Amino acid sequence: MIVFTVKLLERWLTRMPRARALRLGAGLGRLLGSILRVRRGEVICTIARCFPEKPPDEVARIADGMYRNFGLLLVEIFRFGADREQVRDLVELRGAEHLREALKAGRGALILSAHVGNFEMMCTVAPLFDVPLTVITKTIKPAALNAHWESTRHTMGVRTLPARGSYRACRQVLKNNEFLGFVLDQNMKRQHGIFVDFFGRPACTSPGLAFLSARAGAPVVPAFIVRRGDGRHVVQVQPALPPPPDCSAASIHAATQAYTGIIEAVIRKHPEQWTWLHRRWRTQPLPEDAPETPPS
DSSP: OHHHHHHHHHHHHHTSOHHHHHHHHHHHHHIIIIISOTTHHHHHHHHHHHOTTSOHHHHHHHHHHHHHHHHHHHHHHHTHHHHTTTHHHHEEEEOHHHHHHHTTTSSOEEEEEOSBSSHHHHHHHTGGGTOOEEEEEOOOSSHHHHHHHHHHHHHTTOEEEESSSOHHHHHHHHHTTOEEEEEOOSOOOGGGOEEEEETTEEEEEOOHHHHHHHHHTOOEEEEEEEEOTTSOEEEEEOOOBOOOSSOOHHHHHHHHHHHHHHHHHHHHHSGGGBOTTSOTTOSOOOGGGOOOOOOO
């Protein structure tokens, strides 16, 4: 039933002019944030804690922008089929030279990203820019919906690997001198993560990106997509980071902290485009797990 409903929504939205569909997405964001107020109190508290220098009206503006971006993202995802031919014109790629440079050593490269802007669109346009990309993904529920969404991704040319049990497949992607994408801004369970500082608070984070970079000797390339005011998008690729020197706990922690710091800097620049709905700090450390205070 869920998949049937999703397909109906896709058909309806793909037949709609894009400008009208985006207005609908913005309205959906207002519905979620201002009328239904989905987790709004929690979102406001989280933003205020991360930006203690901002007055309440500015915090509320960031929250409103986040809900708007979320509504637009949902509509754009449903419209991927309709926008496939023109999506190349909707996205500007900046810093492509960093992608080419990262592959020169022949060991592949890892893409560091986060749930900023329309992160799904960044994956979708990769094949259109001749970027051989495979993305690490988490399974969504129910299973039928996950299968449908995976099928949609593959139709758009996006290759995926599950977050669990795919180490060998990940290594093969890198051995093929291709890109492997990680989204590193999600909360992890204590047994699967390490704690690093994120907006001044411990955040349980996957060490997998740093570990794989160290084991494969593959550089890490930060890349993020942000939404422009005219309905278009910009993918900004940053210079590659060298792999950690080894797989020691200290090296993996230092690299993961550096990656998290890059994500935080992007969010600080575009706070209304990060998905504050995610409970990023849900897992908190036991006293012996707390990270060291970062140097001032």
